[in-house]
Amino acid sequence: MNVSVSSDRPSWRVGGFLLLAAAVLACLSALLINGGPLYYFDTGSYIRQGNVALNSLLPTISEGGGAGGGGAADQDNTATGSRSLIYGIVMAIFFRAGALIAVPIFHLAGIFLVVWLLARTTNRSLEESHSTSLLTSVPLLAAALSSLPFYIAYMMPDIFAPVLLIVIAALTAVGRTMRGWELFVMSGLAVFSVVSHPSHLAIAGLMVPFVILAALFMKARGRWRAVILLVIVLAVAVAERKAFQIAVETKTNKEVVYTPHITARLIVDGPGMDYLNDACPDANVPTCALHEALSWSDDPYRMTVSHIIFERSPKLGSFRLMSAEDQKKVARSQRDFAQAVFLSRPIATSWALAKNGYRQILRDSVWMTIPTEQALDNARHLARLDDSQLHLIQGGRLSKYRGWLTPVNALHGFVYAVSFAIIVVLLLTPRSVPRDVKLFALFILIGIAVNALVCGGVSQPADRYGARVMWLLPFTAAFLLVIKWPAVPRVATKGDL
Structure with missing residues (x-):
């Protein structure tokens, strides 16, 4: 039997390597242009929390030099559970090595690993074989036209929200065809993503019903793998939270509390305030203490989630002005x-x-990833940097001139709109792409909506939370188009004939 091949294997290998190299550079573009990572005001909290954990694990290391003074405790007898200890330890390890720039490389590795696994497992389910390097690099090149490079360079765990969504969508669509080690790695990525931020745990939990529905409508063998693995991931994440609580209470005699974002959100939206207006004063309703604190000022600007939770000034503050005991009760x-x-x-x-x-859903600008001087000062303060370490957290070129933000936001908005249109058209067009690929794309759209519901409903609508997952639109659109394009020819082997 004769097999004709339009191009040879070495040329495709060279082309695939060049595409992957281009994708790496494109994903690192924000880091390279800025001359370093992008910091958020809360980045220092992760470094400090990670340092505290490392000092507990490695008591021979002084809490002073090299740890950034991270061993110091909070002033009251509480410890926050609203930040990820695991992600903080990762960041603290790189901080102690004087290599914070390696954190974006860590982010990039996670992205490439999950996309490569998606490409090879999806490729296996297709009737015609495509190039795995093409399925990996082209979607990432498309995503690099949007917010992806900024979140790879961003010194926060937000990049692992889209990683989690890719894993869930991939397990649902093609998990039944995955090999054992692929399922193990995918599940490991999901576990790390879920424990890297509390909002990711909520997202994973809300995705479970959709995964169950998909399994019910499938007839193929192994359709329940995704449900089982996602439940296991959630169980591990809940166990991690419980272990964190026990460790804090035993080692520091502190109580783990979570910042009352939900309480503040309900008050600002109206139903929470209406409930308190009817119920308070009542000693049996702890949140009545916050209701009273909100009456200490008549400035209308105090009624925002961020002001309620973080502001300390008499004019705009409320929660932080209460006694430590009342704050604990409200939380x-x-x-x-x-x-x-x-x-x-x-x-x-x-x-x-x-x-x-x-x-x-409508908020997708990257402006919150670009640090201001105030945010940088706050990050340095929370990380407990001394004078010799201040250079470790710097703003970079993108912070100095912000005129580029307007055209970049316009470009991103155009890319998102076109990408969404492409995805919808291909989903509605019969036989445009295989059914499993359509299921993957549908779950990406569901995941973006769930992310908006969690972040907008529990915290507050913010560009940071929207832009962190919006790059999945051009990524998914390009992924569909590559699969729809004629398959890359490959040399047939004896086993293929």
Whole structure:
């Protein structure tokens, strides 16, 4: 039997290598142009928390030099559970090595690993074989035209939200064809992504019903793998949270509390404030203490989530102006408060949640990844840097001139709109791409919506939360188009004939 091949294997290998190299440079473009990583005001908190953990694991290392003074504890007897200890340890390790620039490389490695696994496992399910390097590099090149390079350079765990969504979509669509080691690596990526930020745990939890629905409609063998693995991932993440709580309570005699984002969100949206207006004063409702604190000033600008939670000035502050004991009570009771508000005002609460999710979908600028001098100073302060370490956290070129933000935001908006249109058209067109590939794309869209619901509803609509996943639109559109394009010819082997 004769097999004709339009190009030979070495030429495709060279082309694939060049495409992968171009994708790497494109993904690192924000890091290279800026001359270093991009910092958020809260980056220093992760470094400090990681240093505290490392000092506990390695008690022979002084809490002073090299640790950035990270061993110092909070002033009250609480420890925050709103940040990831695991991600903080990763960042602290690179910080102690004087190599914070390696954190974006760590982010890049995670992105390439999950996309490469997606490419090879999807390729296996196609009738015609495509080049794995092409399926890996072209979608990443398309994503690099949007927010992806900024979040690779961003010294926060946000990049692992889209990693999680890719894993869930891939497991749902082609997980039944994956080999054992591929399932293991994918699950490992999902576990790290979920434990890297509390919002990722909520996203994974809300994706479970959709994964179950997909399994119910499938007839193929192994369709329940995704459900089982996602439940295991969630169980590991919950166990990690519990282990963190036990370790903090045993080693430091502190109580782990979570910043009351949900409480503040419900108050700002209206249903929470209406509930407190009816219920307070009441000693049995701990959040009444916050209701009283909100009356200490009549400035309308205090009624934002960020001001309620973080502001300390008498004019705009409330939560931080309360006693430490009242703050603990409000933080501990936010789940009960949310339940009480929903049961008393289910329609208003649901409408507010949906409205915030919609507002979140529309926010996708990268401006929050570009640090201001105030954010940099705050990051240095929270990381407990001494004078000799201040150079470790710098703004870079992108912070000095911001005129580029307007045209870049316009470009990103255009890329997102075109990409979304391409995805929808291919999803609705019969036999445009294989069914499994359509399922993957559909789950990416569902994941973006769930991310908006979690971040907009629990915290507050912010560009940071939207832009972190929006690059999945051009990524997915390019992934579909590469698969729709004629397959790359390859040399047939005896086993193929």
